[in-house]
Amino acid sequence: MRVLITGGAGFLGQALTRDLLQRGRLRGADGSDQPIERITIVDAAAAPQLRDTDRIMQIAGDVTDRATLESAVDTDTSAVFHLAAVVSGQAEADFDLGMSVNVDGTRTLLDACRARGHRPRVVFASSVAVFGGDLPPVVLDTTPLTPQSSYGVQKAIGELLVSDYTRKGFIDGRSLRLPTVTVRPGKPNAAASSFASGIIREPLNGEVSICPVDRATRMWVISPETVVRCLVAGHDLSSEALGHDRSVNLPGLSVTVDEMVAALERVAGREATERIHWQPDPRIVRLVDTWPGSFEPARARALGFPEDGAFDDFVRAYMAGR
């Protein structure tokens, strides 16, 4: 089988690509494991780190461009991971860009998948940002979507499209609502949640990190290793196991920023945590405060999605991977 990963040159896309190359197989629609022959990556720029493998084809292009996506999906493309997105802070700052990439891009991809008529399995990376506003203390699988950010609205629209394209038999879709992924390597990005990696990563690298939210802010987080395993698990689930509800709240860890910092101090000492400066940014606080900090992901557990352990392990995993 062939695999398509949009946003495949990003951090998560590269991690998923490496994982898929290593495991070498995914479950097919008939329930049997099938070897991965090729992974096609569509992203704005190529990832040089992935260039050498003969099983990888990189297409530099825009997910809003129909011709690009049609060239990337053929009838052997039975697995599609849709990770390409404009992140939360950027979607809030540039409304039209967010609508274009997050809504039109998703629709263009789904139409490209539909055009071949072979009903590929599509894993859509949605987000806990589809929840917002007057939320219960713990979000349940039955909690209504009331997003209070453009990013969350755009992801909710993507979920509705995935659901209806699936119901119509155009694709076999599944939307996974990703918790905040931390600790991400590299540089800060325009996601409002960027600090959730920064306050761990920068101090461990001897750099100062500015935390723009209050210590009491509660977040629903997942490690990079576990989120990749969840994407694969979400793909490998049978259509029957999901039924007509195609959206799943992924398991995560509910931690306050204070608890994240305490874990950093336990693992790397006070000299690390002293590099965190506290400087509230109302623009980021407003977005992050609308997101839920705690879930009861009963359905994901029943479906067998993997879960993280303690946050100390998040810190150690980042240190080990540097």
Added chain:
Amino acid sequence: MRVLITGGAGFLGQALTRDLLQRGRLRGADGSDQPIERITIVDAAAAPQLRDTDRIMQIAGDVTDRATLESAVDTDTSAVFHLAAVVSGQAEADFDLGMSVNVDGTRTLLDACRARGHRPRVVFASSVAVFGGDLPPVVLDTTPLTPQSSYGVQKAIGELLVSDYTRKGFIDGRSLRLPTVTVRPGKPNAAASSFASGIIREPLNGEVSICPVDRATRMWVISPETVVRCLVAGHDLSSEALGHDRSVNLPGLSVTVDEMVAALERVAGREATERIHWQPDPRIVRLVDTWPGSFEPARARALGFPEDGAFDDFVRAYMAGR
């Protein structure tokens, strides 16, 4: 003030137009009643019945055409009623047409409203079809949207857009989830719910009507008179009264098809009900069965939306209006 009504040449649009002409005023953003200077109607074809009034301007055009909508919205257009839509049965049969009119058309309208920068009040006619699947016996204001028809998905996307455009300050939007409107005059249409008018209207006009669903099918219905009053009430609500939740389940009447037929018999006798032929249509049954038949519209009641009486009155109102 100026008023824009998309789909204004349709049955509901004409009824709303007549009501607005008669009342002559709507509430402005400052809470005071303001005289209606002009009503602009955008629809595929003009309504000859409305042509004579000098307060009405009709534009024959497509809601997916940006230039048409931009010509219809000026900075004096402070009230917009968005009724134009591809109905449920047609949206299910022609997926791309439904996406185009119901999603792209709504977005094009909202962008035209946003372009002027004057934050008009927009009343979006959504539908109880945003609910579906495994529903509780009585739908509450907190029940999640899980539409199981393309029409319902497209209306749910419209609601998300109305909500986010409002939050961003582009418009002052409100989405009203309309029950099935009955008894509509005229001919059957491509709505899966068309029979809910047909089984009353045709027998009263001495014609045979085919009922495509089971007698036990429960529906959430509203009369044409009341839905027009709800559209006006939804417009006149202050932005503060709605808060950040911009979607309202309208009040309705929960009746089975059997109860509707019994009302027809009470009002018009057995000779009317004998004109109903029972012939199940799986395509219609499948859509109608996903829609909820009963609500507890607590929020709409608290907000003061008007309500219907008994279904016998629906029958009498149609007879009086012929």
